[in-house]
Amino acid sequence: MDGSTRFIGRAGALARATLLNVVRGLVHIVLAYAVNLPLFILGVLSVVLIPLGLGVVLAPAVLVAIRTVTNLQRNLAMDWHGVRIPEPYRPEPADAAGPVGRLKWVLSDPATWRDLLWSLLNVPVALVLGLLAAGLTVYGLEGAFVAWWVALLADYGWGPFWMIGDYGTAGVAGTAVLGVALTALSVPLGGMFLKAHALFAQSLLAPAKHALEERVQRLTETRSETVDASAAELRRIERDLHDGAQARLVALSMNIGLAEEMMKHDPETAQRLLAEAREASGTALTELRDLVRGIHPPVLAERGLDGAVRALALTLPLPVDVHIDLPGRAEAPVESAAYFAVAETLANVVKHSGARRSWIQIEHSRGRLLMIVGDDGTGGADPGAGSGLRGIERRLAAFDGTMAVTSPPGGPTVVTMELPCALSSPKTSPSSGTG
C-alpha cells in the first residue's frame, strides 16, 4: 500500500467519524423528543388513569413499549460507544396472564420508574450533548467551507456565525483555518459528548448497583453452602452404596458361585445357599430403593410435587390435610428442593412436635411457590437451634427461597416457605375419559 492510498484511507476514516458524530448526536435528540418525551407523557397519563380502569390495560402496554425504546438506547450505547448497559427488568412471571397480573409485574419493577425518569431527563440532556456533538462538527465544517463563497458574495460583516467580513482576506483565511481545526477537534470532542450521554444513560438504565452487589454476595454465600452440602450428599451416597448394596451383591455372587459348585454332590446345601442369595438380593434392592428415594423420589419424577407430597402425607403416622393447587410443574431441581423442604419439615413435625394433626398448603402465585406446613403440636421450634430447619433453609436458599417459622411455646407451629420459580405449561388432563 503506498502513501497516497493510506492518506485517502485516513481522510476517509476522519470524514466518516465526523459524519457519524453529527448523525449520532441528531439521532439522540430525535429519539429524545420524538419518542422519549411522548412516551413519558403517555406513561404518566396511563399510570394516572389506573384508578379509572383504563390505565390497567394501558399502563403495562405503554410501560413495556418504553422498554423497547430504552432497550434500543441501551443497544446504541453499546454499539456506538462501547458502554454496556444490561437490561434491569424482572422476568414476567408465569402467572401474570391477566391485565392486573401484568400491571403488578410492571409497576413493582423499580426499573420501570427509572425508565420513566430517563424518558424525562433525556429530553434536555440529549439536546445539550447531542447539539454539542453535532454542532461542533457542523460549525467547523461551515467555517471551513462557508468562508469562501460568503467572502465572494458581498461585504458581509458576519458570515453565518463566523466573523469574516470585518477582517477581509485575513478573515476568510482565518475562518477557513479555524473551521478546519474545529472540524478536526470535533471528532474527539464530539465523541466525548456522545460518550457522556451513553454514561448518563448507563446511570439510569442499568440495574441499580446496590441491589446487584447485594445479590452477588448472597449468591456467593449460598453457592458455597450448596456446593458443600451436595459434596457431603455425594459422599454419603458413595458410602451407602459401597457398604450396602455393593457389598451385598458381592456376597450374593459368592453364594451363587458356591451353590453352583454344590449343585452336584450336595443339592440340599446348594438350595439353602440359593435361598440365602435371594434374600440378600431382596435386602440389596430395599437398600437401593431407600437410597433412590433419598436422591430423587420416583413418585416425584412421576407425579411432580403435587403427587409426591400427597404420597408422602399418606405414609405419615398422623393425619395430614393436604391442599395443593399447582397449575403446572416447576423445573426438576426446584421441584426437588421444594419436595425435600416439605419432607424435612414434616419429618420435624413427626419427630419433635408431638402434634396430633398436621396440614400442608402449597400454591403458586406471583412467580413464587408458597409452601406452608402447620401442626397443632407443642411449638417452640427454633430455626437457630436445630440443624433440621437450618438444612431446609439452606436447600431453599440455593434457589433464592426463604423460610419463616412461627412457633410460640405451646404451639401451633407454622413453617412458611417460598421459592421463586416459574411453572411449566398447565398439565394436560391425564385421560380423555369422563370424570
Place this chain on the structure above:
Amino acid sequence: MRVVIAEDLALLRDGLIRLLGAFGFEVVEAVDNGPSLLRALTAHRPDVAVVDVRLPPTFTDEGLKAVLEARKEVPGLPVLVLSQHVEQLYARELLSDSRGGIGYLLKDRVSDVKVFVEAVRRVAGGGTALDPDVVAQLLTRHAREEPLQQLTPREREVLGLMAEGRSNAAIAAKLFVTEKAISKHTNSIFGKLGLPPSEDDNRRVLAVLAYLGA
C-alpha cells in the same frame, strides 16, 4: 389363562414371559409402552395383565394411567401392577373402584416365583394382591388409633396378611396353623373393628382395605 405383559426393559419382559409361560399362562401380547398397553388391554381383554408402572413415552406413571383408563372401559379387568417402589397413593387409586382384581407389588417379589404366580392367579380370579410394604405402611398409619390398639399381636399379623389379599387357607398355611384358628382370629378382628362379617374372601379383603383407608 391369557395374559398381557407390559414392561419396557427387554430383560425383565423376557423373564416375565418365560416365567409365566413355565406356569401355563398364555402370553397373548407383550408391549413396551403406555399407548400400546391401553390398546392391548382393551383389544385382548386378557384374563390378567402384568404391568410395570413406569413406561415410555413419558417414563412417569404411564402404565398406571393406562391400567386405570382400561378399567374404566372394561370394569374389573384383572391387573397386577409391578413397580420398583410402592406408594399408598397409587394403591389407593388402583383400589378406588372397589371392584377387586387388582394387584400391586414390588418388582422384587417376582424373585419368590411361587408366591408371585399365586398372586397373579389370585388377581385373575378377581382377588387382591397388595404388597406387604404398602400394608405395613397402612398399619403403621393407623397404629395409634383405638380399635387397632385392641388387636392382639397375632390378630394384627392376620390383619396384615388379610390386607395383602390372602385367603384364610393361605394365611393358615403361612402361619402354620389350622384354617379354623385363622377363621377365629378374623371373626375377632372384624368384631373389634366393627366390620360386617363376610364369608366371601374378596369382599372381606376390600372391607379391610377400605377400613384402613387404602
